[in-house]
Amino acid sequence: MPGIEVPVGEIKHQLARMWENTAKSGGAAPAANSVRATQMNFVLHFGFATACQDAVTQFETVKEFAHRYPCRVVVLCPLKDDGGADEIRATVYRECFLGKSKSDTRCVECVMLSYSMKSRLFLENQVSICLSTDLPLYYWAHLFSDSSRLADYQFMLKHAKRVMFDPGLVPEGGDVVSVAATGSDPRFGERTFTAGAAVSGPVSVGISAESTGERMAGDSYVSSCSLRSGGAGTVGLVEITVGRLWGSERFGGSRATVRSGGK
Amino acid sequence: MAETSRHPFLQGLSKHRGAPPTAVVIFGASGDLTARKLIPAVYNLAADNLLPPDFHLSGYGRKEISNDAFRDLAAEAIKEFSRRELSDDVWDRIAAKTTYVAGGYDDPAAFDRLAAHLAQIDKEVGRDVQPLFYMSTPPSVFAPILRNLGASGLAEKHLGTSLHAKVIIEKPFGRDLESALKLNGTIREVLQEHQVYRIDHYLGKETVQDLLVQRFSNAIFEPLWNRNYIDNVQITVSEEVGVGTRGGYYEQSGALRDMIQNHTMQLVALTAMEPPVSLDAEAIRDEKMKLLRAIQPLDLGPNGDVARAQYAAGMIAGKPEPGYLEEAGIAAESSTETYAGIRLSINNWRWQGVPFYLRSGKRMARRVTEIAVQFKRPPGTLFAGGAFDLAANTLSFQIQPDEGLSLVLNGKVPGLETRTQPVKMNFSYSTTFGSNTPEAYERLVLDAMIGDGTLFIRGDEAETSWKLYTPLLEAWAEAGREGMGSYAAGSWGPANADELLVAREHVWRKP
Numbered sequence: 189m190p191g192i193e194v195p196v197g198e199i200k201h202q203l204a205r206m207w208e209n210t211a212k213s214g215g216a217a218p219a220a221n222s223v224r225a226t227q228m229n230f231v232l233h234f235g236f237a238t239a240c241q242d243a244v245t246q247f248e249t250v251k252e253f254a255h256r257y258p259c260r261v262v263v264l265c266p267l268k269d270d271g272g273a274d275e276i277r278a279t280v281y282r283e284c285f286l287g288k289s290k291s292d293t294r295c296v297e298c299v300m301l302s303y304s305m306k307s308r309l310f311l312e313n314q315v316s317i318c319l320s321t322d323l324p325l326y327y328w329a330h331l332f333s334d335s336s337r338l339a340d341y342q343f344m345l346k347h348a349k350r351v352m353f354d355p356g357l358v359p360e361g362g363d364v365v366s367v368a369a370t371g372s373d374p375r376f377g378e379r380t381f382t383a384g385a386a387v388s389g390p391v392s393v394g395i396s397a398e399s400t401g402e403r404m405a406g407d408s409y410v411s412s413c414s415l416r417s418g419g420a421g422t423v424g425l426v427e428i429t430v431g432r433l434w435g436s437e438r439f440g441g442s443r444a445t446v447r448s449g450g451k
Numbered sequence: 452m453a454e455t456s457r458h459p460f461l462q463g464l465s466k467h468r469g470a471p472p473t474a475v476v477i478f479g480a481s482g483d484l485t486a487r488k489l490i491p492a493v494y495n496l497a498a499d500n501l502l503p504p505d506f507h508l509s510g511y512g513r514k515e516i517s518n519d520a521f522r523d524l525a526a527e528a529i530k531e532f533s534r535r536e537l538s539d540d541v542w543d544r545i546a547a548k549t550t551y552v553a554g555g556y557d558d559p560a561a562f563d564r565l566a567a568h569l570a571q572i573d574k575e576v577g578r579d580v581q582p583l584f585y586m587s588t589p590p591s592v593f594a595p596i597l598r599n600l601g602a603s604g605l606a607e608k609h610l611g612t613s614l615h616a617k618v619i620i621e622k623p624f625g626r627d628l629e630s631a632l633k634l635n636g637t638i639r640e641v642l643q644e645h646q647v648y649r650i651d652h653y654l655g656k657e658t659v660q661d662l663l664v665q666r667f668s669n670a671i672f673e674p675l676w677n678r679n680y681i682d683n684v685q686i687t688v689s690e691e692v693g694v695g696t697r698g699g700y701y702e703q704s705g706a707l708r709d710m711i712q713n714h715t716m717q718l719v720a721l722t723a724m725e726p727p728v729s730l731d732a733e734a735i736r737d738e739k740m741k742l743l744r745a746i747q748p749l750d751l752g753p754n755g756d757v758a759r760a761q762y763a764a765g766m767i768a769g770k771p772e773p774g775y776l777e778e779a780g781i782a783a784e785s786s787t788e789t790y791a792g793i794r795l796s797i798n799n800w801r802w803q804g805v806p807f808y809l810r811s812g813k814r815m816a817r818r819v820t821e822i823a824v825q826f827k828r829p830p831g832t833l834f835a836g837g838a839f840d841l842a843a844n845t846l847s848f849q850i851q852p853d854e855g856l857s858l859v860l861n862g863k864v865p866g867l868e869t870r871t872q873p874v875k876m877n878f879s880y881s882t883t884f885g886s887n888t889p890e891a892y893e894r895l896v897l898d899a900m901i902g903d904g905t906l907f908i909r910g911d912e913a914e915t916s917w918k919l920y921t922p923l924l925e926a927w928a929e930a931g932r933e934g935m936g937s938y939a940a941g942s943w944g945p946a947n948a949d950e951l952l953v954a955r956e957h958v959w960r961k962p
C-alpha cells in the first residue's frame with residue numbers, strides 16, 4: 189500500500205507536512221484547506237483472510253468511493269506474523285482527484301494502521317483519534333475468517349452509521365448482524381439486532397432486513413440494507429444502516445431486501 | 452483603567468499599549484514554570500513592544516545565582532521554549548535590566564534586601580515603578596512570602612496610586628475549602644483584593660476569551676442559549692500524558708483538584724453565565740459568581756453525579772503504556788483519581804434541567820480541551836432516514852489544540868433523493884489568523900501589569916468552587932479505593948463515567 193510510515197503519534201503532523209512539502213516542491217497540491225474534503229469517516233477493516241493483492245484491490249475500491257464521497261479513510265490491517273509484538277504502526281497517504289476545473293479538485297487523506305493481535309483491544313481508541321469528530325462513520329469489514337472476531341470491535345459496530353459486510357464475512361447460513369453484535373452491551377445492541385431486525389441468509393445469496401414491533405429509545409436497529417454492485421454478477425458492498433432510536437417509535441414492518449447477482 | 456484617566460497620547464490606543472513602568476519579581480525563579488512560560492512570556496511581550504521602556508525583571512529564590520547566571524538561564528529558556536526565536540536586539544533590552552536576588556521565603560532580612568533592590572530601581576528610573584510579584588513557587592511557601600511582603604512593606608508599596616504593588620498567585624489555590632479560606636485569609640491580612648491576581652492560565656487562552664466574544668457579540672446565539680434549545684453541554688479537558696516524573700506531586704492532587712475544580716469550572720462559568728453589564732472585571736466576575744452559586748450540591752451516592760477512575764495499562768500513540776499504579780512514585784494502593792467525571796445541575800431559569808457533563812483525565816486518547824454545546828433535536832423529521840440520519844446540532848469550542856469553533860448542521864447529500872447527513876462548519880484560528888498567537892501567560896502577565904483582573908479568579912470564586920467539591924474530596928478520601936473505576940491508557944475514559952450520561956441517553960463525545 190502506498191504512503192509514508194510514521195509513528196502513530198505523528199500521524200497528524202505527517203499529514204500536515206505532506207501538504208506543505210508538496211506545495212513547497214511546486215507540486216500540484218492546491219491550498220490544503222480548500223480541497224481537503226471530509227464528508228464522512230470510512231474505516232476499511234481487513235480480516236486475517238485478506239491476501240495482499242486483494243487488500244490492494246479493496247483499497248482501490250475505497251479510493252474510488254472516496255473520490256465520489258470525499259472521506260477520511262482509515263484502513264486497518266492485522267499483522268499476520270507479529271512475533272508477539274505489542275504495537276500499532278501507521279502509514280499515511282493522501283491523494284487528490286482532479287475535477288473538470290481546478291475548483292473541482294478534492295483531496296482525501298488515508299491512514300493505515302497495522303496492528304498486532306495483542307494490540308487489537310486498543311485499536312478502537314487509536315482509530316477514534318484518526319477520525320473526523322462529529323461526522324458519520326462507515327465501517328467495512330472485509331474477509332474476516334471468523335465473523336465472531338468482529339466482537340472485538342464493538343466501537344465500530346455500535347457507532348457506525350453504516351456497517352458493510354462483504355461476502356467473505358458471512359458463513360453459510362450465518363446471521364451476519366447477530367454474529368457481529370455478539371457481546372455488544374444490551375442497551376444499544378444485542379436484543380434489537382437479534383430480535384428486532386434479524387438479517388439472515390448468506391450474503392452471497394441474499395440478505396434481508398425486517399423490523400417490526402415497538403422499540404425503546406436507545407435501541408439499535410437495522411433500518412435498511414442496500415447494495416453497491418461490484419460488477420456484473422458480484423456483490424461489491426452490502427450496506428446495512430444501523431440506527432439508534434432517540435424516542436419511542438413504532439415500526440410497521442419495514443422491510444429491505446437485497447439480492448446478489450447484479451445491479 | 453478608565454480611558455479618560457490615561458495619558459492623552461494613549462487615548463484611543465489599545466489598553467495593552469502603555470503599561471506603566473514595572474518591576475516584575477518572580478519568586479521561585481529557578482523553577483520549571485519560570486523557564487517554560489514566564490521568561491518566554493516576558494520576551495515575547497518585549498518583541499511585540501508591549502513592555503514599558505522602564506521594565507525590570509528580578510528573579511528571587513533560595514539558590515545563590517548571580518545576575519549573569521540568571522540571565523544565561525533566561526536566554527536558554529527563551530531558546531528552548533519561546534514561540535519566537537531569540538533575537539539579540541530584543542533580548543539585550545531585557546537582559547540589561549534583569550537581576551537576581553537570593554534569599555529564603557521566610558527570611559525577613561532577605562525581603563528587606565529585595566525592598567532595597569526595588570527602591571534602587573525606582574531611583575534609577577527617577578519615578579515610581581510598579582512592583583509586580585509573581586509567586587511561582589510550590590504553594591507551601593505562598594503564605595510565608597505573603598507575610599514577608601507585608602512585613603517588609605512591599606505589599607503596600609505605592610498603595611493608593613495606580614502603581615500599587617500587585618501579586619500574581621499561581622495555582623493550586625488551596626487543596627480544599629479550608630485551605631483556600633486560609634490562604635484567602637492570609638492574603639487579606641496583607642493585600643486588598645484589587646492587588647491580587649489568582650491565575651488560571653486557561654483564562655489567558657485566546658479561545659477561552661473567544662467564548663465570550665462568540666456568546667456576546669453574535670446575536671444568533673443568545674436566543675438559543677438556554678434550556679429550551681440546549682440539550683446538554685460537555686466539557687472535556689483530556690491529556691495524553693501520564694504523570695511522568697511528577698508522580699509524587701500528582702498523588703497529592705488528582706484530576707479533580709488538578710483540573711476540574713479550577714480550569715473546568717472556569718469554562719463552565721464562562722459558558723453558562725448571564726451577559727455581564729460591561730466588560731469590566733468586576734461585572735464579569737459577578738456574573739461568574741452568580742452562576743457558580745446556582746450549581747446544585749453533587750449527589751455523591753451510587754448512580755449519583757460523580758465518577759472517578761485510574762488508568763490501567765493500555766496504548767498511546769501505538770505504543771504500550773503502563774497503568775497508573777505501575778508508574779514511578781505511585782503507591783501500590785493509591786486512591787488518587789487520574790480521571791474525574793462530573794454531572795452538574797444548574798438551578799436557574801436559564802439552565803434548569805440541562806446537564807453539564809465535565810470530565811478530565813490523564814492518559815486519554817488525545818490531548819484536547821473542548822466545550823461542546825449540544826442542541827435539542829428538531830421535534831419531528833420530514834426526511835428519509837428519520838431521526839437517525841439527523842445529527843444533533845453541536846457547537847464546539849476547541850480550546851486546545853487546533854483552536855477554533857465548529858458547528859454541526861444537517862445538510863442534503865447531493866443527488867436525486869433527499870437524504871440528509873451531518874456536515875461541519877469549521878472556523879480554525881490558525882487558518883484565519885495564522886498560528887503565532889500569544890501564549891496565555893503573555894496576556895495574563897500584561898493584564899496584571901495594566902491592572903486588569905478580568906482574566907483572573909476572585910477570592911470568592913475560588914471558595915465557591917471548593918465548597919462544591921470539598922464534600923466529594925472528603926467522600927473519596929474516606930472510601931479509599933472503593934468505587935474507583937479503571938480505563939485503558941489511551942481510551943476515552945471509564946465505564947462508570949458513561950453511566951453518568953445514561954439516564955438522559957447521552958454519550959460522551961470522542962473529540
Ligand SMILES: NC(=O)c1ccc[n+]([C@@H]2O[C@H](COP(=O)([O-])OP(=O)(O)OC[C@H]3O[C@@H](n4cnc5c(N)ncnc54)[C@H](OP(=O)(O)O)[C@@H]3O)[C@@H](O)[C@H]2O)c1
Nearest residue numbers: 479481482483484512513514587588589590592621622623
Ligand atoms: N510547571 C508548570 O508547568 C506549572 C503549570 C501550572 C502551574 N504551576 C504552578 O507554578 C508554581 C511553580 O511551579 P514550578 O513547576 O516552577 O515549581 P518548581 O520548579 O518545583 O519550584 C519553583 C522554585 O521554587 C523553589 N522551591 C521548590 N520547592 C520548594 C519548597 N519545597 N520550598 C520552598 N521553595 C521551593 C525552588 O527555587 P529555590 O530553591 O531557588 O528557592 C524552585 O526552583 C507551582 O505553584 C505550580 O503549581 C506550574
